[in-house]
Amino acid sequence: MPEPLVKHIYTADPSAHAFAGKIYVYPSHDRETDIQFNDNGDQYDMVDYHVLSMDEVGGEVTDHGVALSAEQVPWVDKQMWAPDCAEKNGKYYFYFPARAKDGKFKMGVAVSDEPEGPFTPQPEAMKGSFSIDPAAFVDDDGEAYLYFGGLWGGQLQCYNSDGTEWDGSKQGPQEPTEGDALGPRVARLTDDMLEFAEPVREISITYQGKPVPASDHEKRFFEAAWMHKRNGKYYFSYSTGDTHLIAYATGDSPYGPFEYQGTVLTPPIGWTNHHSMVHFKGKDYLFYHDCSLSKGVDHLRSVKAKEMKFDGDKIVTMDP
8 A cells, every 4th residue: 555645744635746847746734623524524624735746756755834824815714625736837826725704615726936835825716616626727738727516515516507506505415316417617717827718617427428327426526626638638537426436537628528437546545535647757647545544534634646557548447
C-alpha cells in the first residue's frame, strides 16, 4: 500500500499538476472536529489550503504552508472543500468551493505568480457559481473550462442544469431515483480565468449510447470531476459516491457527451473517493486519498499516489 505523501497534516481531494518542472498537489486540509458524520458532510470542516510539491513521485515532498485561508475571503462562512489550480499566461489560478453565509456553496478564485502561492482571492464568489469540486482544464488551444458538481451535501440536486431555481428542501442525501442521473456541470472560462464566459451547461454521461440512469450507482456521477486529455481524446473521471469508485468516461469534446468506460480505482479505506491524474516525465500518475493514516476516521484523510497504466486507450483498473 502506498504511503501518504505527508503525515504531519491530513490532506484530501488532491489536484495534481505538472508545473515548472515539478508536480504540485493542491489538496484540501482535513482537521479534527467534534461534528458527527452526516450526509451533508458537515464533518469535513476545513478552513485553509496547503500546497505540496515534489521533484518526482516517491521523492521528498515539500509543504509550502498555508496558501489561502477562509479568513482572507469575505464571502466564505465555512467548509473550504476540494480545490484545483490552473496555469495560464504565467499566472496561477486557484479555484475553491466554500459555503457562503447564506448556506449555499459557491466557488471562488484566487491568483498567484507562483504555483505554490500564496494566493490572493477575488473579493466575491464567481458569478453564477454553485455546488462544489471545481476542476480546471486548459485545452491545447488555450481555452479553459471549469468542471464542477457534487450531490447530497454538495447541493447539485438543488438546482436546474444551468444553476437556476435553488430548492433548499433538496439539501442532504437527495438525488433522482428514476430517469437519467444528474450530470456534472461545465462552463468555459473568460480569458482572464476569473469568471464563466458562457452559461453553465450539464454534461451527459452515457453507457452504450444511452444516458446513465440514476439507479446505476456504479456508473453515475456523484462528485470529484476531473478532466485530462490523452492522444486527442478527452477523459472525464469522477467519483461514484456511495459505491466508492473512481470511474471514467471518454469523449471527443470538452463538453462531452462522455461514454462510460469503466473503473479507475476500487474503493479505498474511508467513505469518500477523490482523485486527479497527471502526466509527468513520461509516466501517468493517479493521486487519491484514503483514511489509512487515521485508522479509518472518515474526515481525516491522507493523499497518496500510484502510477497509472493504459491498455491502448483504456485505463487499467487499480486497487488502492
